[in-house]
Amino acid sequence: MSDIVISAKDLGLTFQTGDGPIHALKDVNLDVRQGDFVSFIGPSGCGKTTFLRVMADLEQPTAGTITVNGTSPEEARRARAYGYVFQAAGLYPWRTIGGNIRLPLEIMGYSRDEQARRTADVLELVELGGFEKKYPWQLSGGMQQRASIARALAFDADLLLMDEPFGALDEIVRDHLNEQLLKLWDRTGKTICFVTHSIPEAVYLSTRIVVMSPRPGRIADVIESPLPRERPLDIRDSREFIEIAHRVRDGLRAGHGDD
Amino acid sequence: MRNVLPILTIVLAILAIWYASAIALNAPWAYDKAKRANIELSATDLVRDTWSQKKPKLPVPHQVASEIWDTTGAMVLSGRGFSKRSLIYHSWVTFSATILGFALGTVLGTLLAVGIVYNRTMDLSVMPWVITSQTVPIIAIAPMIIVVLNAVGISGLLPKAMISMYLSFFPVVVGMVKGLRSPDAMQLDQMRTWNASAAQTFWRLRLPSSMPYLFASLKVGIAASLVGAIVGELPTGAVAGLGARLLAGSYYGQTVQIWSALLTAAALAALMVGVIGLIQRVTLKRMGMA
Ligand SMILES: Nc1ncnc2c1ncn2[C@@H]1O[C@H](COP(=O)(O)OP(=O)(O)OP(=O)(O)O)[C@@H](O)[C@H]1O
Ligand SMILES: [Mg+2]
Numbered sequence: 001m002s003d004i005v006i007s008a009k010d011l012g013l014t015f016q017t018g019d020g021p022i023h024a025l026k027d028v029n030l031d032v033r034q035g036d037f038v039s040f041i042g043p044s045g046c047g048k049t050t051f052l053r054v055m056a057d058l059e060q061p062t063a064g065t066i067t068v069n070g071t072s073p074e075e076a077r078r079a080r081a082y083g084y085v086f087q088a089a090g091l092y093p094w095r096t097i098g099g100n101i102r103l104p105l106e107i108m109g110y111s112r113d114e115q116a117r118r119t120a121d122v123l124e125l126v127e128l129g130g131f132e133k134k135y136p137w138q139l140s141g142g143m144q145q146r147a148s149i150a151r152a153l154a155f156d157a158d159l160l161l162m163d164e165p166f167g168a169l170d171e172i173v174r175d176h177l178n179e180q181l182l183k184l185w186d187r188t189g190k191t192i193c194f195v196t197h198s199i200p201e202a203v204y205l206s207t208r209i210v211v212m213s214p215r216p217g218r219i220a221d222v223i224e225s226p227l228p229r230e231r232p233l234d235i236r237d238s239r240e241f242i243e244i245a246h247r248v249r250d251g252l253r254a255g256h257g258d259d
Numbered sequence: 260m261r262n263v264l265p266i267l268t269i270v271l272a273i274l275a276i277w278y279a280s281a282i283a284l285n286a287p288w289a290y291d292k293a294k295r296a297n298i299e300l301s302a303t304d305l306v307r308d309t310w311s312q313k314k315p316k317l318p319v320p321h322q323v324a325s326e327i328w329d330t331t332g333a334m335v336l337s338g339r340g341f342s343k344r345s346l347i348y349h350s351w352v353t354f355s356a357t358i359l360g361f362a363l364g365t366v367l368g369t370l371l372a373v374g375i376v377y378n379r380t381m382d383l384s385v386m387p388w389v390i391t392s393q394t395v396p397i398i399a400i401a402p403m404i405i406v407v408l409n410a411v412g413i414s415g416l417l418p419k420a421m422i423s424m425y426l427s428f429f430p431v432v433v434g435m436v437k438g439l440r441s442p443d444a445m446q447l448d449q450m451r452t453w454n455a456s457a458a459q460t461f462w463r464l465r466l467p468s469s470m471p472y473l474f475a476s477l478k479v480g481i482a483a484s485l486v487g488a489i490v491g492e493l494p495t496g497a498v499a500g501l502g503a504r505l506l507a508g509s510y511y512g513q514t515v516q517i518w519s520a521l522l523t524a525a526a527l528a529a530l531m532v533g534v535i536g537l538i539q540r541v542t543l544k545r546m547g548m549a
Contacts, residue, residue: 077454086449088445090449092464093546103463135547137547
């Protein structure tokens with residue numbers, strides 16, 4: 001049991017709004033295992049972000065239970081058990097790239113030497129070595145997003161929650177970052193929950209793909225990927241890849257069936 | 260160079276209107292004198308007289324300029340730059356009260372803003388009072404502040420500085436509340452994911468984010484602070500300071516003296532706002548926010 005990182009049981013979250021309740025999540029059951037790369041895909045408003053935010057203790061569920069590392073999301077957050085990558089890089093303009101990556105380390109009370117060592121390490125990991133002293137505005141959007149991933153990797157969290165981190169980037173940059181992310185996942189053995197709108201991205205990255213559907217937000221299908229851990233970019237032309245992509249598309253369509 | 264032409268045009272227009280108004284306003288006194296002396300005034304005589312009266316209704320720019328020079332540069336040259344008759348001395352008196360009041364107002368305003376942002380009760384209770392404080396005319400409050408402080412034995416610089424503070428803390432509160440609240444939900448969520456304490460969020464996110472708002476407030480605040488210091492010199496019959504010069508000038512109908520104190524105050528305000536603007540530019544540029 002100890003290799004279950006996230007376990008959601010009959011999870012539900014209803015937002016009370018002026019126009020009545022919105023069922024962002026309903027009866028969600030999911031286990032994420034240690035070392036999994038899980039993608040969440042589904043039409044806009046199906047609750048992907050909400051689900052991730054519940055894991056991160058940024059949103060409180062109104063039904064069911066969820067555990068992170070066997071504890072409540074709040075305890076996991078207090079134990080700094082996860083790194084969260086938002087859709088926007090959100091780097092501080094008044095800090096250098098290095099300063100931005102040190103920010104969570106300062107907050108968590110790492111020693112100066114440790115901060116310097118870790119910053120250099122993660123910058124190397126996302127191929128931004130040599131950019132430590134640059135300011136965010138001196139970097140392209142893709143590089144900024146890589147820096148924000150580095151920031152989430154710098155401290156000891158085995159879980160990485162990523163909400164459309166590459167959503168705003170062009171396809172070529174995105175391919176490249178996907179490749180890097182996979183390598184990084186392989187090397188570090190982290191567990192990753194990854195929200196995306198792109199079917200190829202989900203299939204290329206994931207060991208499991210969670211297809212969600214809206215109103216109420218729920219899980220429509222969970223697809224185990226038979227693809228090997230080692231994935232060159234051209235695996236996207238293989239038959240297996242295309243078959244999984246089809247299944248994801250069918251899942252998405254089924255969720256859309258009622259409208 | 261291209262911006263110089265429009266500015267020059269405006270300046271020339273203002274000077275022309277000023278000189279023309281002086282003729283119109285000072286003419287009755289010129290005719291009066293001429294009538295008593297039984298002489299006919301030619302147009303040239305009229306202009307010459309209205310532009311050189313001792314106590315004109317409206318002194319002309321060169322009269323004011325020469326008065327300012329006599330009480331600043333000329334006194335410096337004769338080694339009496341800081342005598343009680345020098346405008347430099349009076350400007351310094353007002354300036355020191357302005358800066359002290361401005362510093363106090365900035366600290367008070369920032370502290371109130373922090374309280375308002377972090378404490379819900381303060382958010383609901385303090386802001387209405389802050390706004391009310393500014394609806395009371397300062398000219399009504401100033402004598403009371405001075406009298407009360409005098410009664411407890413505080414006089415001189417501090418009472419004037421208190422009035423400056425009273426005027427300058429307001430823009431700082433308003434600007435800093437907005438500035439401290441300027442980080443977006445995502446940035447605050449991010450801090451939460453790192454389990455940052457309230458103090459860490461304040462020093463590392465909220466305070467740096469508020470800098471553009473702070474500087475905008477400081478510019479308004481320092482100008483208000485100068486007004487406060489001048490107003491603070493009026494009700495006490497103070498003997499030093501630009502306010503005292505204004506008051507003395509109006510007692511004795513010394514319009515040239517009034518105008519030179521007035522223009523000096525304006526120049527002082529422009530200088531102080533300019534210095535803050537410079538610090539703002541450098542700081543925000545270094546922070547990547549400009
Ligand atoms: N704070 C909130 N208050 C009220 N309703 C909310 C709130 N956050 C999200 N919702 C609603 O919950 C539903 C799910 O939102 P969520 O952001 O999780 O969708 P999503 O799957 O991430 O969509 P997208 O792909 O567009 O990012 C939506 O209908 C949204 O309007
Ligand atoms: Mg979303």
